[in-house]
Amino acid sequence: MRVLVTGGTGFIGRHLCAELDERGHDVTALARSPDASDLPAGVSVVQGDVTDRASLDFEGQDVVVNLVALSPLFQPTGDTTHESVHLDGTRNVVSEATDAGVERLVQMSALGADPNGPTEYIRAKGKAEAVVRESDLDWTIVRPSVVFGDGGEFVEFTKKLTPPYLAPLPGGGRTRFQPIHVEDVASILADVVEGTSTGNRDASSSDGAVEDERHVGETYEIGGPEVLTMAEVAKLAHRTDGRSVTVVPIPMALAKLGSAAIDPVPFIPFGSDQVRSLEFDNTTRENDLGAFDLSEDDLLTLEAYLNRG
Numbered sequence: 066m067r068v069l070v071t072g073g074t075g076f077i078g079r080h081l082c083a084e085l086d087e088r089g090h091d092v093t094a095l096a097r098s099p100d101a102s103d104l105p106a107g108v109s110v111v112q113g114d115v116t117d118r119a120s121l122d123f124e125g126q127d128v129v130v131n132l133v134a135l136s137p138l139f140q141p142t143g144d145t146t147h148e149s150v151h152l153d154g155t156r157n158v159v160s161e162a163t164d165a166g167v168e169r170l171v172q173m174s175a176l177g178a179d180p181n182g183p184t185e186y187i188r189a190k191g192k193a194e195a196v197v198r199e200s201d202l203d204w205t206i207v208r209p210s211v212v213f214g215d216g217g218e219f220v221e222f223t224k225k226l227t228p229p230y231l232a233p234l235p236g237g238g239r240t241r242f243q244p245i246h247v248e249d250v251a252s253i254l255a256d257v258v259e260g261t262s263t264g265n266r267d268a269s270s271s272d273g274a275v276e277d278e279r280h281v282g283e284t285y286e287i288g289g290p291e292v293l294t295m296a297e298v299a300k301l302a303h304r305t306d307g308r309s310v311t312v313v314p315i316p317m318a319l320a321k322l323g324s325a326a327i328d329p330v331p332f333i334p335f336g337s338d339q340v341r342s343l344e345f346d347n348t349t350r351e352n353d354l355g356a357f358d359l360s361e362d363d364l365l366t367l368e369a370y371l372n373r374g
């Protein structure tokens with residue numbers, strides 16, 4: 066199949082493009098500044114900006130995977146906002162995919178996506194989901210928990226937030242996550258593209274049109290094999306470097322006050338939205354791994370990944 070991955074040069078995109086290429090598909094990665102150096106030789110790159118409808122051309126593609134991101138871990142700068150990238154960008158992707166006759170759209174969302182949610186990122190993701198559901202495309206929405214792996218920012222970000230030995234953390238670092246390895250996410254996304262399941266993969270057609278409808282119209286919540294608090298993630302991450310960390314709780318109200326004060330300061334990337342996101346668990350209501358004939362035992366744990374060195 067011909068598959069175009071918007072944001073295909075990013076953290077998850079690179080792994081997905083490699084997975085699709087290995088499965089025999091004809092893959093193109095789209096980004097504003099596409100760099101092919103981290104992609105397999107068989108993957109093409111194309112320049113495009115999802116916030117600029119005229120820059121998109123999906124002609125001839127069977128499937129589009131929308132992986133464009135603006136990281137929720139940092140405050141956006143300049144004119145770029147979560148609405149412009151995640152919502153307006155998705156509108157443009159849906160519109161171009163529809164006009165170009167693309168059959169299937171896979172939309173990368175996030176756990177907790179909700180038009181009325183607590184942060185700009187979560188609200189934009191929720192509104193973007195609605196745009197996708199209202200489209201005439203054969204869509205699937207995937208909502209992962211935090212994703213870890215080579216090139217990812219979750220572990221490094223946690224380490225920065227929790228300096229070794231004594232780490233003051235809003236709410237005592239009790240926010241719960243369900244980290245999932247990037248290769249497990251890539252494999253699940255490739256299954257959605259093909260209409261297959263990793264745990265019991267059918268022979269799929271890599272050259273013809275999209276065949277299996279099994280994932281169409283589904284919204285999947287995907288998490289890793291373990292639920293870990295932020296404090297536990299911090300301890301695991303520092304232990305790999307031979308360091309210990311003791312979390313000192315900062316009351317949430319105080320953290321919010323402090324972050325509101327630094328919100329307008331452009332060179333401090335952590336603001337009130339980032340603190341607010343620590344008030345809510347990032348875990349699945351029900352892990353939809355079964356749709357891919359997978360169980361939590363099939364997935365890589367964060368500890369096993371960190372111990373791999």
Ligand SMILES: NC(=O)c1ccc[n+]([C@@H]2O[C@H](COP(=O)([O-])OP(=O)(O)OC[C@H]3O[C@@H](n4cnc5c(N)ncnc54)[C@H](OP(=O)(O)O)[C@@H]3O)[C@@H](O)[C@H]2O)c1
Pocket residue numbers: 071072073074075076077078095096097098099113114115116131132133134135136150154173174175176209210211212213217219
């Ligand atoms: N990583 C996680 O833990 C996680 C968890 C849940 C959900 N997600 C979702 O998964 C998706 C992928 O995340 P990621 O971590 O792989 O992100 P990432 O590493 O930041 O990659 C972002 C990609 O999008 C491209 N991009 C950014 N703005 C663009 C624009 N306006 N037009 C076209 N391309 C643009 C970037 O390339 P250029 O800068 O060259 O344009 C890059 O290829 C996102 O939808 C994210 O919200 C991620």
